[in-house]
Amino acid sequence: MNALQLDAQQRLRHLITLDGLPRELLLRLLDRADALRGASAGGTRRLDLLAGRTVMNLFFEPSTRTRTSFDLAAKRLGADVLNFDIASSSTVKGESLIDTLHTLEAMHCDAFVVRHRENGTAETLARHLRSAARVVNAGDGNHAHPTQGLLDVLTIRRHRPDFAELTVLICGDILHSRVARSDIHALRALGVGELRVCGPANLMPAPAELPGCRLFDDFDTALAGVDAVIMLRLQKERMSLAQVPSEQAYYARYGLDPRRLRLARPDALVLHPGPINREVEIASPVADGAQSRILEQVENGVFLRMAVLAELLGA
Numbered sequence: 001m002n003a004l005q006l007d008a009q010q011r012l013r014h015l016i017t018l019d020g021l022p023r024e025l026l027l028r029l030l031d032r033a034d035a036l037r038g039a040s041a042g043g044t045r046r047l048d049l050l051a052g053r054t055v056m057n058l059f060f061e062p063s064t065r066t067r068t069s070f071d072l073a074a075k076r077l078g079a080d081v082l083n084f085d086i087a088s089s090s091t092v093k094g095e096s097l098i099d100t101l102h103t104l105e106a107m108h109c110d111a112f113v114v115r116h117r118e119n120g121t122a123e124t125l126a127r128h129l130r131s132a133a134r135v136v137n138a139g140d141g142n143h144a145h146p147t148q149g150l151l152d153v154l155t156i157r158r159h160r161p162d163f164a165e166l167t168v169l170i171c172g173d174i175l176h177s178r179v180a181r182s183d184i185h186a187l188r189a190l191g192v193g194e195l196r197v198c199g200p201a202n203l204m205p206a207p208a209e210l211p212g213c214r215l216f217d218d219f220d221t222a223l224a225g226v227d228a229v230i231m232l233r234l235q236k237e238r239m240s241l242a243q244v245p246s247e248q249a250y251y252a253r254y255g256l257d258p259r260r261l262r263l264a265r266p267d268a269l270v271l272h273p274g275p276i277n278r279e280v281e282i283a284s285p286v287a288d289g290a291q292s293r294i295l296e297q298v299e300n301g302v303f304l305r306m307a308v309l310a311e312l313l314g315a
């Protein structure tokens with residue numbers, strides 16, 4: 001995949017997955033996000049790094065945070081942004097998707113930001129480009145969500161800069177989570193001390209898909225002494241009926257409530273990519289509590305996406 005994502009000088013050409021990307025590149029993106037936070041005065045000052053460039057958001061799946069975040073990131077760098085809306089994703093696939101790409105390319109776009117329910121869509125589009133446009137994966141199936149992985153480690157790093165000292169736990173519907181996969185790639189690349197993954201057996205992928213992770217099915221045991229816990233949503237839209245647990249039973253075993261949070265380190269960070277389901281995977285007092293970094297993740301996401309777009313478009 002790096003042959004597609006990196007050019008001969010090891011610069012980022014497309015961002016499809018964090019899997020295999022060099023640690024230096026990830027650090028560079030995180031540093032750049034911090035620099036852009038400063039340069040844009042926390043997002044209040046518009047920059048012109050991407051003036052005259054066009055970014056196209058192609059979201060074939062619903063999104064609040066990610067799409068808005070890419071939209072704002074591009075605009076705050078001075079780019080023109082188009083939001084291409086596709087109401088019914090299932091009818092737009094295969095050849096018609098590539099035809100759509102070529103049609104949009106003919107109008108000239110510098111970057112395509114793509115979300116799709118099928119694994120591999122961003123990669124397919126990157127491989128079929130006829131122009132020098134860049135592709136950013138904004139989430140494909142359960143495969144990857146690289147900017148979410150990066151913004152999660154950016155959020156952790158702002159509080160705990162030394163990853164080697166950290167124990168991080170990811171809990172929930174791991175099987176269907178592209179966020180979990182990208183978080184795992186990012187955390188491992190940055191040398192996290194210990195990485196734990198917890199969820200019910202039927203929502204856990206095969207252990208071979210979770211390299212370098214300690215696996216748990218008991219949430220209390222998994223939480224003991226962690227520095228950060230990343231909670232995930234039950235992604236019912238990706239489940240078969242047999243997989244859907246009762247929300248009450250799930251909350252009883254895997255809900256992060258104030259009692260459970262006390263099992264982690266006293267200052268443990270609580271993250272969630274959103275959208276959150278209150279009282280399904282996380283209790284309101286925890287989601288809204290002093291240890292919650294959920295809205296910081298949203299804030300950091302804009303700077304991180306500014307960094308990715310600036311890097312890809314050579315600004």
Ligand code: NCD
Nearest residue numbers: 065066139145233273274275
């Ligand atoms: C996630 C996604 O769409 O993968 N949300 C997001 O991008 N912030 C996680 C989810 O939908 O549960």
